[in-house]
Amino acid sequence: MKYFFKCFAFFLLVSCGPKKIKFERPVDTSSRPIEFQNKTSYDFPQKEISFNNKFDGARINGVSQINDTIFKIIIKPENTPINNSAYYSFEISSQSTQTIYLKFDYPQGYSHRYIPKQNWGDGWKITENKDLDFLDDKILLRLENIYGKGLISAQEIQNSNDVKNWINKILKNKSYINWVTIGETNLGRPIWVLDITKGSPTDKPLLLFFTRQHPPEVTGYFAFKSFIEELINNNPVAELFLNKYRVLAFPLVNPDGVDLGHWRHNAGGIDTNRDWGHYRQPEIKSIVNFIKKTKRKYNNKIVMGLDFHSTYYDVFYTNVERESTPYPKFLDQWFEGMEKNIPDYKVNEKASNSTQPVSKGWLLYANKAIGVTYEIGDETSREKIDLIGKTSAQVLMKLLTDY
Ligand SMILES: [Zn+2]
CATH class of the missing domain: 3.40.630.10 (Zn peptidases)
Structure with missing residues (x-):
């Protein structure tokens, strides 16, 4: 009897839910694991520069220094396979006035999509063409004479x-x-x-x-x-x-x-x-x-x-x-x-x-x-x-x- 009521309750629950719709090409949308990014700061004291993703809407999966002026920005998706929309967003802080280059690095098979937007405290601006070099399917971004804190983001942050x-x-x-x-x-x-x-x-x-x-x-x-x-x-x-x-x-x-x-x-x-x-x-x-x-x-x-x-x-x-x-x-x-x-x-x-x-x-x-x-x-x-x-x-x- 108890089983009957349980089943009946279950039946009511299921039958009351919204009707499922059949599509020609169904997709299995059962949950799959995602990789969380490390919320951290990447510091380069000798260059007096640091990068961080410690805010909602940020994405940066790693930073490494290639030479005196070039830094590699590692960006990964939450899981794969995934549509090709490499999203990045992070804060840079520079304690001296300097010109640096950021080389964006996405996993193999993924290419650049968004022109970087920047906000150095006076609103969002789109990066000018002269500061971008397209390398195969990635980009090199030139940041000229930067000082203080700025945000670099695929699109304006809207968390x-x-x-x-x-x-x-x-x-x-x-x-x-x-x-x-x-x-x-x-x-x-x-x-x-x-x-x-x-x-x-x-x-x-x-x-x-x-x-x-x-x-x-x-x-x-x-x-x-x-x-x-x-x-x-x-x-x-x-x-x-x-x-x-x-x-x-x-x-x-x-x-x-x-x-x-x-x-x-x-x-x-x-x-x-x-x-x-x-x-x-x-x-x-x-x-x-x-x-x-x-x-x-x-x-x-x-x-x-x-x-x-x-x-x-x-x-x-x-x-x-x-x-x-x-x-x-x-x-x-x-x-x-x-x-x-x-x-x-x-x-x-x-x-x-x-x-x-x-x-x-x-x-x-x-x-x-x-x-x-x-x-x-x-x-x-x-x-x-x-x-x-x-x-x-x-x-x-x-x-x-x-x-
Ligand atoms: Zn969409």
């Missing part, structure tokens, strides 16, 4: 604390935004959602926005920020939009990966954007469970989801299947509106139905919703990203309030 500060900033005087912790990662970091609507959330169509499944994809996060800031801007379009729709925005899907300075995976050693079929990792499981509970409780229907990422250039990955979604013409109209409102801008769309368990496919197959992977180029100018993010939000709100 969980930075995301938290941004949320606190946008929450000010906006009681209609609810900031909720919906779960916990493998390492106990909170998974957040911003639940945004004006008036009652009940019976409203639901829009989902995700970002930072992949830790170094900071330009996608910048677009996400501009996009969300536009949705909560004080203007009549946003007012109408938020009265009609409910938004769930997930500003940091993979906080462990972000704070550990990962190339791509979470602390379970998995690409979370391959886990939208079976939800084996805590990040995706918490998110999908929360969405399911919310929908049921408030009678919300998912109409659309955008997942903000970065790659080598700006591109929107869409699904070919549109007729089964609530607004079959939306994507064409949205892209047309963006081209009309951003000077010299041409939308680069690549359409194909997802075959692997990515969020875009989950939106279509599990929800019959519009799904887009919204990719921003690694080196797209930050001003342009802001413009694309804001304009895409304005056009989207205008179209959706008119439907």
Whole structure:
């Protein structure tokens, strides 16, 4: 009898979880071990220089001195195989004014991706071409006349604390935004959602926005920020939009990966954007469970989801299947509106139905919703990203309030 109840409880638990989705090319997203970096300082007293990774979002796996002016910076991924996105981030401290060279070293088979960004106390700047030498698939970075402390990073550092500060900033005087912790990662970091609507959330169509499944994809996060800031801007379009729709925005899907300075995976050693079929990792499981509970409780229907990422250039990955979604013409109209409102801008769309368990496919197959992977180029100018993010939000709100 006891066994029966146990089984019954187990059955309830399993059957109540979100429905798993079959993809043409399934991926095993069971956890795999990762290698943690040593959080330490690499000191070279004779040169009065040191390097450290003692902050969230840092990555450096070793430093060695090659000669009087060249240092080798050893960078490794959290585990392999992994997508080729060599991410690095560290602080340099020099007690005398000097010129040094950093030779980046990635494991065999991995090459350079990100142009170094630097912050010497007066904001982030992209390294100029004259200070970079490309050696096969690696780089040599020249740091001329450096003195004091500076950060060298694949992209501007945006760790969980930075995301938290941004949320606190946008929450000010906006009681209609609810900031909720919906779960916990493998390492106990909170998974957040911003639940945004004006008036009652009940019976409203639901829009989902995700970002930072992949830790170094900071330009996608910048677009996400501009996009969300536009949705909560004080203007009549946003007012109408938020009265009609409910938004769930997930500003940091993979906080462990972000704070550990990962190339791509979470602390379970998995690409979370391959886990939208079976939800084996805590990040995706918490998110999908929360969405399911919310929908049921408030009678919300998912109409659309955008997942903000970065790659080598700006591109929107869409699904070919549109007729089964609530607004079959939306994507064409949205892209047309963006081209009309951003000077010299041409939308680069690549359409194909997802075959692997990515969020875009989950939106279509599990929800019959519009799904887009919204990719921003690694080196797209930050001003342009802001413009694309804001304009895409304005056009989207205008179209959706008119439907
Ligand atoms: Zn990505």
